[in-house]
Amino acid sequence: MSESAGEGFAAVRVVERLRVVHSMIAAAQAEEVELMTQLYRLRREQQLQLGVGALYAGEDAATEIGIALKVSQRSADGLIALGLGLDNRYSGTREAFADGRIDLPRVRAISETLANASEDLVAELESRIVAYAEKAEPQRVRRTLRRWLLEADPAGQAARRKSAEADRYVKVTAADDGTALLDGVLPAAGGQALYERLREMATTQCCGNDPRITNQRRADALVALADGRGRLTCECGRADCPRTDEGEPSPTARKALVQVGVSMETLAGLQDNPALLAGLGAIDADLARQIARHARFDVITDPAARPPAPAARPTDSELRYRPAARAARRVRALDGGCRAPGCGVPPAGTDLDHQDRFDHADPENGGRTVESNLGCRCRRHHRLKTLADNGANGWQVVHHPDRKVEWRTPSGGSVITSPEGAKFLFPALAVPPVTAAGVPDAEPIRPLIDPGPVVNAMTELVHVYCTPGQRRAVRSHVGTSRVTM
Ligand SMILES: [Zn+2]
Ligand SMILES: [Zn+2]
Incomplete structure (x- = not known):
């Protein structure tokens, strides 16, 4: 292909402009990282003064950023860690990033490759690698820097390897x-x-x-x-x-520990609504039915369809701190994972946290151990809620009806999360079943509840929602041995 003079000139200008824009984005990204790190330091300082442990102080800054920017907590965590590294160890890299001379992928390449190097080595190599990075792509930056490390300090390689293996x-x-x-x-x-x-x-x-x-x-x-x-x-x-x-x-x-939340209609093939594979997300109806074929079942009824509990004296189980196994399974099935925004911890990895605090000294006066007062929270967000209750981090975690949870950040952000599991157990929208041609059906979907012999690799607990009428029908067909009511 040959270009006319005019086309060539236009293309050169486009490429020139592209360089400028790329550099502007890098500089803006450097500022973003710097601001996230600033917020982390602020929160950490405040919380340390209030007596929060050094290991956890400031960790909720990433959740706060996630709510403000609609980014995942994990990416905020990563950028804060990067920012701290730039501040504490890589001043030359930070400067080049702020000037837009190197972009985020190259900054990562430098800080990750130098992560296990001594201060002396960083001092020796950093300015050299920054200058090199201005003219090389991230992959080449990593390769070259690794070679320089081995040349400069071959004896230290064992220590660096040990340190890398720790991660x-x-x-x-x-x-x-x-x-x-x-x-x-x-x-x-x-x-x-x-x-x-x-x-x-x-x-x-x-x-x-x-x-x-x-x-x-x-x-x-x-x-x-x-x-x-x-x-x-x-x-x-x-x-x-x-x-x-x-x-x-x-x-x-x-049997593997695989949990699937699926509506009864979908399991029966009357609908093709998606199902929730705990910890991983939505899967299609056909895969859910395949997994269900050999599973153990736990029937979850719609909490909204339950008659309101009489306001009588609390039962024994409501006054015990630990929820009964069945109640715990229900809450985990309904919530489908940690209830904090942007958190991906699956239900099995969460604590069942009391919204209104349980009073160990006087259970009658504290929050009850009932479904509406329990929610799934991972360790980190359990700590966030506890600190909020103690007024130590400025957050408010408010439970609304229908298991909605509102997370109010200290800087005025707010987001409401709804129980992910319930959306799959009680779908608001009925997806009509895919019919006839094109549907792979290696095994007929005969067993509705009776799973038969356990031969499938992906087998465990399937949460099923059924209406009382359907349950009666199922019972009369296959008996109740496999259905936990
Ligand atoms: Zn969480
Ligand atoms: Zn063979």
Whole structure:
């Protein structure tokens, strides 16, 4: 392609302008990071003075930013940590960022690569790498800086590695269309061992007629390691598959802790409303029915449809601090996770927190242990609520009817969250079932409640909503053994 002189001139101007805009965005982003860090310091200072522990003081600044900017708490956490690093360790990088000479990805590349380096090494290498970063993309910045670190201090590498290994983790988050994203940092040897094991399982435990590609078999191998089967099952479908019977008993999956909230109508195939896979998010009706086929059930009735409780003396269970198991399951099913905005902690990882505080000394005078007074909160947001009750952080956490929770920040922001689980258990909108052609239906959706033998890898508790009429019908069909009422 050749350009005319006019076109060439126009393109040059566009590229020039692009450089300017990119640099302006970087400078603005530097200010944003700086302001977030400022807010964190302010909140931390206030809370330390009020006696909040040093480990947690200021941690709710990220939640406050999340509410103000509609960003996730996690991204605010990350930017605050970056800002603190720039202030405390990387002044040269901070300056270049503020000037718009390097952008956020390159700032991250520098601070992450230097994270485990000594102060002396930072002093030695920082200005050099900043100058280099002005002319190189983030990937090259990381690579070059790693090499410089090894050249400047080969003996310190062991200490840096140890320090990096301390940040190991494994995380599973929701991805699109009913899949999950696995992400983590392992010590290099452990990571290699895992990968080799998956590769070995994928290549030795299935015959050449297995329809899956290697990537898919490796992924299935990881699940097989987790669910207790320990080995892959070849999917060639041949009775004489050379890889099936090698003297081992046929593997059975352990029940995994998977929780799904789904409406009765959807489970019965009368509707195709989405379901909630706890901790991961919405999944389609068909996948929910597949998981439900082998699950244990817990019927959750609509709290709005319950008759109002008579204002009599509180029952024993209402005066006990710990909710009964069944009430706890209900609250977790309805809330579907931590009730704080922008928080993704799944229900199993939350505390059931009393909205009106329980009085251990005199239970009759405190908040009751009843569904309407209980809400799911992760540890961090449980602390936020406790500090709010003690007037130590300026927040207000207010419960409204229908399990709505209002979070008022000390700087005047406010957001109301509604119980995520209930939206799936009691959908406001009925999605008509997808019919006939195009619907994969390997197994017929016969069992409505009776799950049959447990063979599925993804099996556990399915929360089902049914109307009293439907429940009676189901009972008369299959008995009550599997339905917790
Ligand atoms: Zn085979
Ligand atoms: Zn939370």
